[in-house]
Amino acid sequence: MILEKLRLKREASKNTFFYEHGVDKDGHLIGLFWSDAIGRRNYSVFGDTLSFNPTFRTNKCNMVFDPFTGVDNHWSNVTFASALLANECHTSFEWALGAFDRCMDHPPPCVITDQCLAIKKALPNVWPLAKHRLCMRHIMNKLTGKISPSLACDKVFMKQMKACVWSDYLTEDEFEQNWNAIIEEYQLSDNGWLNDMYTIRKEWIPAYFNDVSMAGLLRTTSRSESSNFYFQHFHRSGDTLVDFMKRYDSAMDRQRNINAQNNKDSEFKFNSITGLKIDKDASRLYTRHLYYLVVEEIEATWHHTRIDDMSLVNDVKHFKVKDSLLNGKVFVVKVRLSDHDVQCDCKHYTRRGYLCRHAFASLH
Numbered sequence: 510m511i512l513e514k515l516r517l518k519r520e521a522s523k524n525t526f527f528y529e530h531g532v533d534k535d536g537h538l539i540g541l542f543w544s545d546a547i548g549r550r551n552y553s554v555f556g557d558t559l560s561f562n563p564t565f566r567t568n569k570c571n572m573v574f575d576p577f578t579g580v581d582n583h584w585s586n587v588t589f590a591s592a593l594l595a596n597e598c599h600t601s602f603e604w605a606l607g608a609f610d611r612c613m614d615h616p617p618p619c620v621i622t623d624q625c626l627a628i629k630k631a632l633p634n635v636w637p638l639a640k641h642r643l644c645m646r647h648i649m650n651k652l653t654g655k656i657s658p659s660l661a662c663d664k665v666f667m668k669q670m671k672a673c674v675w676s677d678y679l680t681e682d683e684f685e686q687n688w689n690a691i692i693e694e695y696q697l698s699d700n701g702w703l704n705d706m707y708t709i710r711k712e713w714i715p716a717y718f719n720d721v722s723m724a725g726l727l728r729t730t731s732r733s734e735s736s737n738f739y740f741q742h743f744h745r746s747g748d749t750l751v752d753f754m755k756r757y758d759s760a761m762d763r764q765r766n767i768n769a770q771n772n773k774d775s776e777f778k779f780n781s782i783t784g785l786k787i788d789k790d791a792s793r794l795y796t797r798h799l800y801y802l803v804v805e806e807i808e809a810t811w812h813h814t815r816i817d818d819m820s821l822v823n824d825v826k827h828f829k830v831k832d833s834l835l836n837g838k839v840f841v842v843k844v845r846l847s848d849h850d851v852q853c854d855c856k857h858y859t860r861r862g863y864l865c866r867h868a869f870a871s872l873h
């Protein structure tokens with residue numbers, strides 16, 4: 510029955526609605542994947558990074574719901590596609606990822622998941638070039654349960670650990686030095702879990718993803734957790750597959766209405782906060798949410814950066830910019846005079862898609 514409904518939906522959409530299903534040798538449904546025209550278009554626009562995780566089981570058919578989630582231009586969750594799977598073995602995930610690959614116009618450059626061994630095994634078989642990253646929040650949520658209760662209550666330790674793990678501005682060497690200093694200071698070299706997390710540091714620590722475009726978007730909150738919570742709110746125990754699909758469509762309508770409202774809100778001209786010309790340009794160019802983030806960087810330029818040195822090498826100005834928010838760390842910004850190309854070695858623009866305070870300081 511559900512397959513017939515999906516077939517009709519595809520026909521009505523003139524084949525822009527995509528679905529695939531898998532069956533076992535007895536003809537039982539073991540996998541269902543679908544995405545519509547809007548989901549496919551959203552992935553085409555916002556598909557720099559992809560979060561993929563199994564969530565809850567739909568009750569009656571006992572299949573696992575697996576949404577494919579990204580971040581839109583308002584930094585809200587956007588669901589590109591979804592799958593229902595009968596089990597959580599790597600072959601099932603491989604099938605779902607393969608269906609996603611056949612549905613969409615490009616493979617994801619970066620995929621973020623929880624620590625699921627079956628997905629870890631499936632990913633390189635479908636997307637060998639995609640960077641696989643583990644959800645930082647998912648790992649850090651376990652920290653207090655893996656250390657002594659007294660250390661878990663030690664505010665200084667927790668602050669040091671969080672600063673070391675969450676900082677976007679540390680290089681690989683700096684992260685490793687800071688981590689090892691903490692381990693030594695608190696005598697944690699025998700902690701097996703921390704040792705394991707250090708061994709897999711290249712799979713979750715920001716320093717190792719600095720060159721991945723827009724990789725900063727999927728670390729700020731756990732996209733899978735919020736996506737799980739969002740869809741679970743619509744789910745009812747005892748739902749049939751057809752019921753589930755109806756509720757899913759309602760959830761998607763709601764998500765898209767919020768996006769439409771965000772787009773509308775961003776169309777209104779909002780007053781420039783600082784009154785600077787660059788701020789006014791930002792207010793025209795960015796969505797409301799992004800504009801406030803950009804202004805934060807512009808304001809931080811005046812309050813927290815200082816140009817220590819400037820030199821001209823051929824066509825490129827080199828600025829050394831000191832950042833008081835990061836304990837006086839110095840970043841090098843290169844501004845090419847011929848075309849005004851700006852690059853800061855903090856890589857903020859690559860990670861987040863808008864300029865950092867160091868770049869704004871150099872453009873002043």
Ligand SMILES: [Zn+2]
Binds near residue numbers: 840857
């Ligand atoms: Zn920078």
